[in-house]
Amino acid sequence: MKEKTYRIKELVKKLNQCSHEYYNLNKPSIPDYEYNRLFDELQRLEYETGLVLSDSPTQNAGYLVMGFLQRVENERPLLSLDKTKHVSDLIRFAYEQFCLLMLKYDGLTIKLTYENGELVSASTRGNGTTGEDVTHNARTFRNIPLKIPYMNRLVITGEALIHLHDFETLVSKALDDDNEPYKNARNLAAGSVRCLNSAKCKDRRIFFYPFNVLEGFEEYSELANSKFARLRFLLNFGFQPSLMYYLFKGVTESELNDKIESLRSVAKSNGIPIDGCVITYDDIEYSESKGRTGHHYRDGLAFKFADDIFETVLREIIWNTTRTGEIVPVASFDTVSIDGCDVSKATLHNINFIEGLELKAGCRILVSKRNMIIPHIEDNLDRGTGIEPIPGRCPSCGSSTQTITRVNQNKQMVKNLFCKNPNCKSRFIYRMAHFVSKKAMDIEGLSDATLDKFYEYGWLEKITDLYSLEMYKEEITALEGFGEKSFANLMESINRSRITSFEKFLVSVDIPMLGSTYSKELKRYFNDDIMLFFNAIMDGFDFSVLEGCGPVLNQNIHEWFSKEENITFWKELLSMMEFKKENVSNDGAADSPFNGKTVVVTGKVGNLTRDEVHDLLARLGAKAGSSVSKKTDYLIVGDKAGSKLTKANELGVKVIDGMDFLEMVGA
DSSP states (O other), rough: HHHHHHHHHHHHHHHHHHHHHHHHHSSSSSSSEEEEEEEEHHHOOOOOOOHHHOOOOOOOOOOOSSSSSSEEEEESOOOOEESSSSSHHHHHHHTTEEEHHHHHHHHEEEEEETTEEEEEEEEEOOSSSEEOOHHHHHTTOTTEEEOOOOOOOOEEEEEEEOOOOHHHHHHTTTTTSOBBBBBSSHHHHHHTTOOOOHHHHHHHHHHEEEEEEEETTTTTTTTTBHHHHHHHHHHGGGGOOEEEEEEEOOOOOHHHHHHHHHHHHHHTTTTOOOEEEEEOOOOOOOHTTEEEEEEEEEEEEEEEEEOOOEOOOEEEEEEEEOTEEEEEEEEEEEEEEEEEEEEEEEEEEEEEEHHHHHHOOTTTEEEEEETTTEEEEEEETTTTSOOOOOOOOOTTTTOBEEEEEEETTTTTTTEEESSSOOOOHHHHHHHHHHHHSTTTOOTTOOOOHHHHHHHTTSSSSSOOOOOGGGHHHHHTTTTTTHHHHHHHHHHHHHHHTTEEEEHHHHHTTTTTTHHHHHHHHHHHTTTOOOOHHHHHHTTTHHHHHSSSHHHHHHHHHHHHTSSHHHHHHHHHHHHOEEEEEOOOOOGGGGGGGGOOOEEEESSOOTTOOOHHHHHHHHHOOOEEESSTTTTTTEEEEBTOHHHHHHHHHTTEEEEEEEHHHHHHOEE
């Protein structure tokens, strides 16, 4: 069977090339009788094997035009995989199991279903549970079989993609929905697979590479429990499975690095778009026993390559005044396309960063998107031409600036620029926006634009003026967009905020680095008494003795209260508030495995916000930590977990999946 499959592929390739030479180039390379002989041989082999490839010249079916794409429910959710950039994570993953290492294609995930030897459906991954029917387009893919000599149900997942050399040819002709050229091969592949006209998809040269067999081959004992064996068996049916290595237990980092580079080299030489590798368990039963989160299956891990770097030109350094008075530099540069997104701005962090790279408008710079998310300037190719001047005046209010050198969280000395005017408009608007935000006083109806307007009219000169807006009712209701009802709703929200809690009050006054998590910790320590907290500060209390509070936060608290204007603001605001004592029910804390434990949360856990998870932990008698340390008992890991997971693994902290946590506590 395998020999006949290879011969069918050879004949399809040969006959298609001959047709191209005859019809398009007007330069036939073989006589007609030879073409007819090969065509007859192909027809005979297709009949004998039951294998018919999608680009076979024996298939002359017309192309379909769809009105819209039907929704398809995935019986088994097509979830993604957890990600890492560290080979050491792959080593730990593969430590006690046989694994497969394969390419992570940069295309569109597709599910193919065969029944009674014929392709009956093809659908996109969509959101994992619901995809779109693209069967009409899948029939035009260049390398999948329309018919196979296997009568049982067969379900395959893989990647539809466009090779890079084909993309270079197509990019000047193919336009997206905005009549613009596609940014990269992945976007063109995705747009082509999901287009309504299959004739257009055929012209886009889509190829399909299987990476998993979801159903089928169970009757073959030698294939029943091995992903590797199932994928290799697909060769008999004309598929081109993913490039992969079989990894034995105890694979070393050196061996794994060599195999990664080998796969990467093969992909490059063949023009296959990739953005990493995937490691997955070979044993199917073991894979299924690992289960999944709401976001990804646990039987695999995606290894992402280092971020791509692009050259562009720095046009301007923009300085923005924040609510703390810090003036933050932002780079504006010629737009570059990274991972299909137009990028033209990136933060420059602080003065040290600008001086270290010797940045100046007009310099050629190298830009990346770190972790495929955050734009970042990696280097300056024109060092030695000077450095952009540091502003001597605030860009918002025109007041003089000052440079302050501090030790950051990484214990490095950094220089930051600050506006010296405590009443700077930008500082005030940002602080006011923070004050009315949901995590602080939660006052609805005050957008940044509204706050800016109230400030310009002189109705808000300080934050506590919010509670005197009633006197401007006539003026406010006369504003465009405001009426009696809007004003009444605003005043109701403002007055409702007068009944507040320890932590919301503390968050609202905006002490640097003092957020919701640590405010709750202080609430517990000071027994929900805001005056006990204030008196402790006046007595010089050392907050760094409390868990989760380092010397920087301790310094920030005391520095804030050392300023007379802040003390005045604190006392005035305090006089306007009524504090509610929150009776948090923790009846089940005694029986909870988290009672008395320090628990850190990273990533999104189900549909809960971070504060909701922390409230749940409090009811269970746990203490929510902000960072992973040796004192951490558990790390709860949700979707898009960050560096805390790596730190937990290094320290041996017990890790609990977010969905497992919710099941444990019945949430």
